[in-house]
Amino acid sequence: MEKIVTVETGGLERLRAVLGVFDENMDTIARELSLIYHVEGTVLRLEGAEAETGAEVVKSLLLALDAGESIEKNSLLYCIGLAREGHASDIEGVMRGVVAFTSRGKPVKCKTVGQKSYVDAIKANTITFGVGPAGTGKTYLAVCLAAAAYKGKQVEKIILTRPAVEAGEKLGFLPGDLQTKVDPYLRPLYDALQEMFGLETYQKLMEKGAIEVAPLAYMRGRTLSNAFVILDEAQNATREQMKMFLTRLGEGCKMVVTGDLTQTDLPEGKSSGLKQAVALLKGVEDIAVCTLTEKDVVRHPLVMRIVRAYEQEERRGRKTNDKRGNR
Secondary structure: OEEEEEEOOOOHHHHHHOOOHHHHHHHHHHHHOOEEEEOOOEEEEEEEEEEEHHHHHHHHHHHHHHHHOOOOHHHOOOOHHHHHHOOOOOOHHHOOEEEEOOOOOOEEEEEHHHHHHHHHHHHHOEEEEEEEEOOHHHHHHHHHHHHHHHHOOOOOOOEEEOOOOOOOOOHHHOOOOHHHHHHHHHHHHHHHHHHOOOOHHHHHHOOOOOEEEEEEHOOOOOOOOOOEEEEOOHHHOHHHHHHHHHOEEEOOOOOEEOOOOOOOOOOOOOOOOOHHHHHHHHOOOOOOEEOOOOOOOOOHHHHHHHHHHHHHHHHHHHHHHHHHHOO
């Protein structure tokens, strides 16, 4: 059944922002929801079976503009998805919260409901597990919160660590000492820290030991106190390593453990410590487990489609194995 819904944008500037360059934003909404739209002064008139959903999307975009957000294609497609699920009202809470500021003063904001829940969990709990596919901002948001905690004098040190496990390569064949060999694996952490502090400040903090970036093996035997600690790529930690890491927790310490259970590079026969920890510790007081999905991917829109394709393939594989097992 065709419907007609109107939305007052509240001014020509807001109307132009919602329409986008050469009406790109509204053309995307119309294409995704099979709508026809007309501009009448500062009012948008939407026609089609999903006209009400389109109106919710436009209202969400207006809220994003009020929060100082620019409208990007990823955000727009995400708004459309939320509105279709009846959750367009969640966008306001997502868009208005500033996680931190970069060294250049640019605000870092959550882009999805899942990211907002993840950030809130880190703030409210001592240990937070962030599990999800590539591109969901697990590591970046954790580093942003770590930088904000250090700048706010909530912690005295930032410690970032990853298991030194290769994705199809051998560390032994790389030149240099162990630190030189693992540096490429820690590069995403370096990049995020430099963005938050600026290169000069970052280097000074590294020199005085206020920022430490090291392989997971270096954590053994230590007690980590008054620090914000991030274990990245935790799917590549063994059960023993995960237990070792979590029991390093000291006074005034906050831990964030991130990983993607679909991208484990452990040798055959070794099970992921992240998978065990999530199952074992879910529901324990002061520990949060946040699961991000392809809906939270904030990289190029193609990344979301790649993640979805791989997940569908894995589901088909599990169904095939189940059928074989039932024979």
